[in-house]
Amino acid sequence: xxxxxxxxxxxxxxxxxxxxxxFCSCILIGHLSISAAEFExxxxxxxxxxxxxxxxxxxxxxxxxxxxxxxxxxxxxxxxASNVEFGDNAATELDWYAGYSNELETGLSYDIGYLSYxxxxxxxxxxxEIYLGLNYSFFGVTYSLGQDDAPDNLETSFTLGDSGLNLTxxxxxxxxxxxxxxxxxxxxxxxxxxxxxxxxFSADSNSGLADEDTLVFTFSx
Numbered sequence: 001x002x003x004x005x006x007x008x009x010x011x012x013x014x015x016x017x018x019x020x021x022x023f024c025s026c027i028l029i030g031h032l033s034i035s036a037a038e039f040e041x042x043x044x045x046x047x048x049x050x051x052x053x054x055x056x057x058x059x060x061x062x063x064x065x066x067x068x069x070x071x072x073x074x075x076x077x078x079x080x081a082s083n084v085e086f087g088d089n090a091a092t093e094l095d096w097y098a099g100y101s102n103e104l105e106t107g108l109s110y111d112i113g114y115l116s117y118x119x120x121x122x123x124x125x126x127x128x129e130i131y132l133g134l135n136y137s138f139f140g141v142t143y144s145l146g147q148d149d150a151p152d153n154l155e156t157s158f159t160l161g162d163s164g165l166n167l168t169x170x171x172x173x174x175x176x177x178x179x180x181x182x183x184x185x186x187x188x189x190x191x192x193x194x195x196x197x198x199x200x201f202s203a204d205s206n207s208g209l210a211d212e213d214t215l216v217f218t219f220s221x
Contacts, residue, residue, distance in 0.1 A: 037071050038069070039069055040070070041067040041068075042080075043064065044063070044065065045061065046061065046063075046064070046217065046218040046219075047217045052170055053176065053178025053179070053200065053202075057083060057084055058086075064083075066081060074100045075098075076098065076113075077097065077098035078097060078098075079095060079097070086122075089121040093117065093119055094120060095118070096116045100112055100113065106136075109135045111133040111134075112132045113130070114128065115128065115130075115131060115144075127147070128146075128150065129144040129146055132145075138160065138161065139157070141157075142156075142157075151172060151175065152173045153170060154171045155168060155171075156169050156170075167181050168180040176204045179199070180199045182196065193220050194218070195220070196217060197216040197217075198214075199212070199213070
């Protein structure tokens with residue numbers, strides 16, 4: 001038996017957010033059949049945490065992990081966390097999400113959900129998105145609609161068969177455009193999957209950001 005315990009010191013907006021999450025989770029759990037629910041966990045160690053082309057750890061290593069609960073009817077929810085470094089009081093990114101996914105007889109799959117990004121210690125960075133993803137064969141597209149004036153993001157991806165190669169293009173409103181080419185190596189190291197990624201970020205001229213090019217190594221399970 002495995003038990004995961006999270007300890008938080010929450011105040012103000014964080015407590016309000018947690019109450020909303022707990023309320024939504026209770027509603028979702030009410031629709032889940034425990035016998036049919038699937039629990040999955042993940043962890044990764046990366047040479048850099050790259051999100052939409054931009055480093056979130058000042059080009060330092062990142063350790064991340066999370067878990068998901070999904071039901072055969074398509075409802076799911078979960079959480080994910082990683083260390084971050086922005087030069088402020090934020091040391092952790094803690095994400096919460098819930099949604100619904102399904103696949104049609106035509107082979108087209110869709111995924112719609114709500115995602116909350118929170119940064120304990122630096123509440124001003126918190127924001128939420130509603131996302132819609134469509135996938136067919138080797139092609140996928142996801143549109144993320146930022147809430148409360150948060151920027152939108154459009155991302156398309158291509159999986160090159162069973163080669164382990166994945167190509168992603170994105171356009172993050174008011175920030176810039178990004179490309180990620182990743183390769184899942186056909187080997188494991190100490191039971192961990194190994195992947196290599198090449199990221200390129202081109203900042204919008206009025207964003208005040210700099211272009212970034214990064215090579216990332218990731219070990220995951």
